[in-house]
Amino acid sequence: MPLTxxxxxARPPCGRQALTSPFGAVDLDGHGLGAVSPQSRWxxxxxxxxxxxxxxxxxxxxxxxxxxxxxxxxREIGGGDPCVVVAHSMSGPVATAAAExxxxxxxxxxxxxxxxxxxxxxxxxxxxxxxxxxxxxGALLAxxxxxxxxxRIRAEDRRPQVRECFYxxxxxxxxxxxxxxxxxxxxxxxxxxxxxxxxxxxxxxxARR
Numbered sequence: 333m334p335l336t337x338x339x340x341x342a343r344p345p346c347g348r349q350a351l352t353s354p355f356g357a358v359d360l361d362g363h364g365l366g367a368v369s370p371q372s373r374w375x376x377x378x379x380x381x382x383x384x385x386x387x388x389x390x391x392x393x394x395x396x397x398x399x400x401x402x403x404x405x406x407r408e409i410g411g412g413d414p415c416v417v418v419a420h421s422m423s424g425p426v427a428t429a430a431a432e433x434x435x436x437x438x439x440x441x442x443x444x445x446x447x448x449x450x451x452x453x454x455x456x457x458x459x460x461x462x463x464x465x466x467x468x469x470g471a472l473l474a475x476x477x478x479x480x481x482x483x484r485i486r487a488e489d490r491r492p493q494v495r496e497c498f499y500x501x502x503x504x505x506x507x508x509x510x511x512x513x514x515x516x517x518x519x520x521x522x523x524x525x526x527x528x529x530x531x532x533x534x535x536x537x538x539a540r541r
Contacts, residue, residue: 356405356409356410358402358405358409360393360398360401360402360422360423360426361390361393361398361401362390362393362398362482367390368389368390369389370383370386370387370388370389370480370484371386372386378486380474383474383475383484383486384474384475384476384480384484385475385479385480386480387480387481388480388481388482388484390481390482391480391481391482392481395425395426395429396429398426398429399427399429399430399433400430400433402426402427402430403430403433403434403437406430406434406437406438407437410437412437414436414437414438414439415437415438415439416439416440416442417430417431417438417440417441417442418442418444419441419442419444419446420444420445420446421445421446421447422446422447422455424443424446424447424448424449424455425449425455427441427443427446428441428448428449428450468493468496468497469483469485469497471493472485472490472493472494472497473485474486474489
């Protein structure tokens with residue numbers, strides 16, 4: 333059973349059925365639909381200084397705690413069977429740690445544009461390595477990660493750059509749903525909306541056959 337781990341919202345809800353085989357997609361601890369934004373993000377008027385200095389509500393999340401959550405998710409979604417796990421971006425170190433702790437749950441571990449900490453370096457070390465040249469995330473940061481305990485971006489100020497960095501290759505519908513997921517009053521409804529749209533597309537495709 334394939335399982336994809338993401339650190340952004342752009343993913344299908346956990347447990348959705350693929351056309352030919354079951355799969356699941358999960359968010360890392362502190363990311364995606366379960367993330368908690370700093371209060372300063374929604375302040376009116378917006379206070380850039382507060383946004384740049386307020387400690388993150390998810391600063392206590394570590395690679396180890398996220399790996400423990402991933403192991404639990406693997407057991408729940410895969411029913412104890414080994415899974416093909418695909419890690420993207422900073423989920424690479426988390427998936428690596430989970431595989432070391434519970435190798436029986438991993439049939440394969442694939443890294444797709446992900447950090448693969450296999451050389452003894454900390455994950456953060458890879459950010460400044462030559463292989464990461466051209467990184468687009470650093471220029472978007474609105475706070476010092478070491479000070480607030482998280483990578484913090486105010487998408488409203490740099491929407492074109494954010495789309496290019498995180499949603500390049502995702503169609504307009506996916507980008508729109510990602511934006512809806514960023515709105516605090518609408519985020520809980522996104523999974524339902526995504527399901528409605530997917531069912532409509534699949535029904536339309538079936539009708540054409």
